[in-house]
Amino acid sequence: MDAIKADVLILGSGGAGLFAALHAYERNPQLKIILATKGIIGKGGCSRMVQGGFNVVLNENDSLEKHFMDTLKGGGGINNQELAWTLVNDAPRTVHELEVSVGCFFDRAEDGKIHQKAFAGQSFDRTVHVADLTGIQIISRLTDQIFARNINVMEETRGLDLLTTESGNRVVGCVMANIRTGQIFLVHTKVVVVATGGSASMFKISAPSVDKTGDGMAMCFRAGAEFVDMEMVQFHPTGIIAGASRLSGSLLEEGLRGAGARLYNGLGERFMERYDPERLEKSTRDRVARAGYMEIMAGRGTENNGIYLDASHMGARFVEENFPGMVERMKDIGKDLARERVEITPTAHYQMGGVRIEKDCRSSLEGLLVAGEDAGGTHGGNRLGGNGICDSTVFGRRAGDIAALIAMEESLRPYEEAAAERIRMRWLKPFTLKSGNGVYAIRDEMKELMWENVGLVRSGSKMKEAVHRLDGLLEEVESVSVTNRYLTRFNMEWQHIIDVTNALTVSRMVAHSALHREESRGAHFRDDFPETDNDNWLVNIFLTKEDDIGIALSTRPVALIRLKREEIGDLKY
């Protein structure tokens, strides 16, 4: 197998991957840095899709403590406090770097300083933005900076599996596939930064881009890394309903609720009065999403199985000026967001859980750093809107810095050619098999299963069913073949087989972890354990691979380094 040597290999070109590459280069421009992405650089993933904005403490009336407390309250108290503190602490310098070095130009307030808008679940208006299309600006400008530097960009190149040393405790490279040519090769490197995002697309109704299928998470799982909080999946309350179109599930940003938009059920009731009378629609995402879901399940939904969002009372011009992207997209499906109510649905959006990392992005495996959505712990049980792009960029920077340091200290470790071959043969199986169910049926079943059984309202019996069926689906996808065995160039069907295998791998982790947590907290809600139990469950659930595909779970109490036990109990969430 062809092997390319590198000092640093970064998988993913979202906020985390791009920043990691820039920072690693800054540390040492002599390093050979490879930035590999499944799509065209800067276009894939969800950082780009960020509408709302970036939470950051810039105003003297705001404080890091307030942002930290908001993050912990939102997270249901099980956040990794060290990571959460790092998040809020590094955010100001990250935004500073984005403006002054990277060249972003965030919207300005009347006084000419950076404008910060209101976002749900926060004690201060601290969300920095560019109209309602913040992600495009951040990612485009970061991508342009990549072009200024001698960083090897490999587009339409995906990681298949990580290569580890024989003892398995260190990552030494990655077997990759060139999507355009179909060629499989490996990158022999000193450190790998995984920044490929999550896999919320494993649910029937979901917000992420279609290429987000948990590739990085699945690779880290197969390599033996430790995961945390996998049961925590965020469902965003306001996803678009567009019938059978793929547009369904995409987001109407949180800023709408932050600015005062209201939600009504099919009967015209403002149902949030029953679920969070204090904050109503400005409550945290988990509450609003679950409330919407429960209204729909109780038969009080709209005719398309949704609920209504009404922004019209804020004035058509206000909506059109502040949310132009959304107004336009709704026009595509014949709706006027500025003047009428629109039907929406909760939609799977983000994974709070992921690979367990330290604040320098180191995982449980040597030579493996993880940054962004695929890392877990920062957001605990629920992420605040605006903290996501903050997370990717903050930890992407750190990962880049640390990756460079590691690359400068370490030398290449040998890899096992046979192991690399095994990986290659495994992923080429669809070309050798003669028959097997189409992958799309498996994908569709996974989405349905996850939505029904591991979704917004969970129960022990349904989750057990899911755990069992997911194992079956994973087995099925292992024996799926491609229709045209001679087509290696840009074979989308092959790519989808890999995608679905990875998504199923992540789904299993979510289901196992969710079954284990016998309480409700943050985004994880069970109707057989509807209360939050701080006496027994102020813990994080950790997960690793056991044997070939088994899953081992353990719990550890939340490390109370900044907030004491009593203070957590007081957190109203």
Place this chain on the structure above:
Amino acid sequence: MNAWAWLIQRVTAVILLGALGLHIVFLHYGHGHGGLRFDDIMIRLSSPVFIILDLLLLVCGLYHVTYGLYSIFLDFGPDVRSRVVVLASLVCVGLGLMGIGFFSLLFFK
């Protein structure tokens, strides 16, 4: 070079707007009888005003046409060699025509 050439194109365009306009007017009016006769032209071309107007028309018109043709030629993305050959040819032809024009205007008898 490109910027200057483009600027002069715009400047000659404005001048031509005026000069061509006047030229057309003078072709049809200002001589009273049915059509321009040789005598009329003799009179006109002994006056500096007309000579300057015609020179302006000549120089600006030739420049504008030459640059216009060359620009369209460049739109096809020719290689350096072709560019040199075509530009040289256009300039030669242009200068030649300009010479003839000058000669006609200034030594008209």
Place this chain on the structure above:
Amino acid sequence: MFETLMVKVLRYDPENDAEPRYDDFEVPGYDNMSILDVVMHIQNYMDKTLCFRASCRVGMCGSCSMYVNGRPRLACRTQVSMLKTRNITLGPLPNFPVIRDLVVDMELFFEKWKRIKPYYMGKREITEPVVIPPGTGEREFIDDMLDCIACGACYAACSMVSMNDGFIGPAALNRAYTLIADKRDRGQRERLRVVGRTDGVWRCHTQFNCGEVCPKNIVPTRSIQSLKKRCVLSKFGIFK
């Protein structure tokens, strides 16, 4: 809403096919169906060998641009109902070499993008985010032009590009404008030199094809005209 769509898709694998061909598909239509839904349906359920690019599906990444009924469009932002016909013809973007089927090679497009030095180079004295009250005009129309998602539609529609693929093209020139006009940036002169070459701004003859097809309602012609002005002014030593 049409019940069945008659879809023709251009199929071509330069390495294996002697020439391109159109494949016909009868696709069941539904409300709110976009062209992206159409190709996904074809690829998932009718001909798994079809290939195309897609990512965000909401018009933010620019991956799914293709030739739809004779116009470069984003597949995800083109509703079938918008086309007002059940006959749909899909092909790869013009002015780009084809990799396979609807996937085109964007290498030259991005090479030109990189040529104009698309990365911000802040003036050294700027150490804090600049204070610019809205409405002062200091940002000209840069912020509208920054909406560009590098989808390639303008480049595909440009007749100057089709005659001469040496022309830098509307997308790169538009990006160049956003930096050249940005008071915070220090690379104005070097960029003006790049765009002021024969294959730069001067090849634009204000046909406005780009503005007509841009999914973000950007009109690169506007930026290019501004750059022409700036190129001329720079000859007089004036750098705005």
